[in-house]
Amino acid sequence: MAAKTTVGVPRETALALYEKMLLTRLFEHRLDLMYKGGDILGGMLLGTGNEAVSVGATSTLSKGDIIAPTHRGIGAHFVKGETPRGMMLQILGRAEGGTRGRDNTQHQGSMELGVIGMISHLGATPTTAAGCALAFKIKKQNNVAMGFTGDGATSLGDFHETLNMASVMKLPFIMIIENNQWAYSTPPSKQYACAKLADRATSYGMPGFTIDGTDVELVYTTVRHAVDRARSGGGPTLIETITMRLRGHSAADGAPYVPKEMLEEWSKKHPVDLHKAKLIERGWLTEAESAALEDRITAEIEEAVEYAKRAPYPEGPTLLEGVYAD
Amino acid sequence: MAEQLITYVDAIRQALLEEMRRDENVFCMGEDIGAFGGAFKITKGLLEEFGEDRVIDSPICENAIIGLAVGASLCGMRPVVEMQFADFVSNGFNQIVNNAATTYYRWRQPVPMVIRLPSGGGLSAGPWHSQNNEAWFFHVPGLKIVAPSTTADAHGLLKSAIRDNNPVLYFENKYLYRREKDALPPEDNIVEIGKARIAREGSDATVVTYASMVQRSLEAAELLEKEGLEIEVIDLRSLLPWDRQSVLASAKKTSRILMVHEATKTGGIGAEIAASIAEEAFEYLDAPLRRVCSHDTPVPYAPPLEEFFMPSTEKIADALRSLCSY
Structure with missing residues (x-):
């Protein structure tokens, strides 16, 4: 069947992207309900509106490639192999979770899956990913590393330092900016004065692109190109994706500073809905198939919730274990 | 015939040479450390023996040097990064205390890396080329700190630090660099960290x-x-x-x-x-x-x-x- 897409994503890939985005959306929806029901410890940060970026960019990678996702990147974790059960155990602070109750939200990491656990100093994890790219270069290993950041963290020195270093050393590194137009309550006009964040790429001596971050296929193909380039020794690329954070910064933030019209306008461009409409238009997906997929994912999420809720917390004295590696 | 004596500074280089020959995952990175051999000539000759992939001249950016070292260590490398002067480690503080020090505790991935810190006064070098800033890091669980006073310990503690699976801050004293002299320690001179x-x-x-x-x-x-x-x-x-x-x-x-x-x-x-x-x-x-x-x-x-x-x-x-x- 001829692909009716301008960007040439094969049907199988397009459907896989949809499945991971839908999983992300439904999982986060469940988290939201749990938060309102008092089941979530501390704070909660969701990536509603960022699904196409975290899923689309990460889906371009191969085994052995490394990502450093942000707190909007639950979808990136799923693409890299995290399960709903594993994610729920982590978020609920259980002993069986990725950080065994030692760190909150989606901060787990796994070099086996190729995920660097994020730290809340948002500039620092992409720098770490660039270090993985350096290791690949030294070992002549055919892998790439991908760092993610929001628009806000592009104002940190880390962002500049990492891109400069990656470009000077010609590292197999891709920097993805998830520009969702709000760094907590701060809009782009108060965050940066350049027209586009990708314009900065010129000053680092690398290619830069600004693309629609609600279009998962466009994200996928653009990032894919950068990944291929990095893998073949061409060096790093900066990709800015424009989307909109459709919720508050955290669950505790009602985001009263977001203009109502802006939220309404962007809500019509929910990345999951946009992609679903395209798939249906192309005849690659039916409403019934989508509903069946949703049921299957929902059942998996419910199983994860039930399991994680029953799973024990770590015992207090285990606190002292593992400060140092043997 | 008198026994050949080596200085504290040569003992550091000797330890680097031995460990780089022993383990191909050990590499050095820092400012001016390649052809120039470093501000104190500690890495002199390393570039010639190990090449540009393992003796890396970096841009002036302590934060990214340390951040990249963290990432490389996650991928199985054993970076030894040089701060030109211990005083400048403040630029990389976040990477050390929030990233390197906590990674193993949070998600069980060891961070085997060494930061070499030329420190100490008595040389009329003023406020920013003379500090003994070890106490800044003494408060941070997850770090190790060593500070040799003799030629043998300069050699043996660096070897231990490189083999350790945790981030180790190696404070080397500039005043002792060429004043301390002793016999060349044997290659198996391993000084256990934590023993006075x-x-x-x-x-x-x-x-x-x-x-x-x-x-x-x-x-x-x-x-x-x-x-x-x-x-x-x-x-x-x-x-x-x-x-x-x-x-x-x-x-x-x-x-x-x-x-x-x-x-x-x-x-x-x-x-x-x-x-x-x-x-x-x-x-x-x-x-x-x-x-x-x-x-x-x-x-x-x-x-x-x-x-x-x-x-x-x-x-x-x-x-x-x-x-x-x-």
Whole structure:
């Protein structure tokens, strides 16, 4: 069947992207309900509106490639192999979770899956990913590393330092900016004065692109190109994706500073809905198939919730274990 | 024929050479360390032997140097990064205390890396090329800190640090670089991290010290020997973890403790050790603990100011006389 897409994503890939985005959306929806029901410890940060970026960019990678996702990147974790059960155990602070109750939200990491656990100093994890790219270069290993950041963290020195270093050393590194137009309550006009964040790429001596971050296929193909380039020794690329954070910064933030019209306008461009409409238009997906997929994912999420809720917390004295590696 | 002596600075290079030959995952990165051989010529000749992939000249950016080292270590490398002066490590503080130090505790991925920190004063190098800033990091669980005072320990502690699976801060003392000389240590000279050295045995009082103050404390002990006092001198060698057992044993043996360090007094390593002795060996003490440290000022430039700033052999001897006559 001829692909009716301008960007040439094969049907199988397009459907896989949809499945991971839908999983992300439904999982986060469940988290939201749990938060309102008092089941979530501390704070909660969701990536509603960022699904196409975290899923689309990460889906371009191969085994052995490394990502450093942000707190909007639950979808990136799923693409890299995290399960709903594993994610729920982590978020609920259980002993069986990725950080065994030692760190909150989606901060787990796994070099086996190729995920660097994020730290809340948002500039620092992409720098770490660039270090993985350096290791690949030294070992002549055919892998790439991908760092993610929001628009806000592009104002940190880390962002500049990492891109400069990656470009000077010609590292197999891709920097993805998830520009969702709000760094907590701060809009782009108060965050940066350049027209586009990708314009900065010129000053680092690398290619830069600004693309629609609600279009998962466009994200996928653009990032894919950068990944291929990095893998073949061409060096790093900066990709800015424009989307909109459709919720508050955290669950505790009602985001009263977001203009109502802006939220309404962007809500019509929910990345999951946009992609679903395209798939249906192309005849690659039916409403019934989508509903069946949703049921299957929902059942998996419910199983994860039930399991994680029953799973024990770590015992207090285990606190002292593992400060140092043997 | 006289035995060939090597300096403290050559012992550091020798350890790097041996470990880089032994393990291809060990690599060096820093400012001006390649063809130039580093500001103190410690990496001289390494580029020729190991090539540009393993002896990396980096842009001036301590934060990204350390951040990239963290990432590379996650991928199985063992980076040894050079701060041109310990003072500049402040630019990389976040990567050390929030990323490197917590990664293993949070998600169980070891971070085997070494940060080399040329430190210390007495060279009229002013406020930002003279600091002993080890206490900045002493408060951080997950880090290890070592500070050799002899040629053999400079060699053996660096080898241990490189083989350790945790981030290790290796404070090398610039004043000792070319003043300390000893026989070339054997290749299997591994100095265990966390073990102190009794630099001199005695029964009347104990000096607990490290790095540049070991030699001065030994000079003071020699002066006092002529006055009939037997002073024990403990060279800590490792600061985090420090050798609680050896220090407490000596406190119980001599009952009089003097802490000596070149770093400023308030919040220094000596304060923590004094508090621990007070907690665990108070009833053994015959006199209040004393401290001889640098004054609580920035490190000054003009020689009379810097001499007044730092502990001297005389200041140490005076404190010991007063301690022993209490």
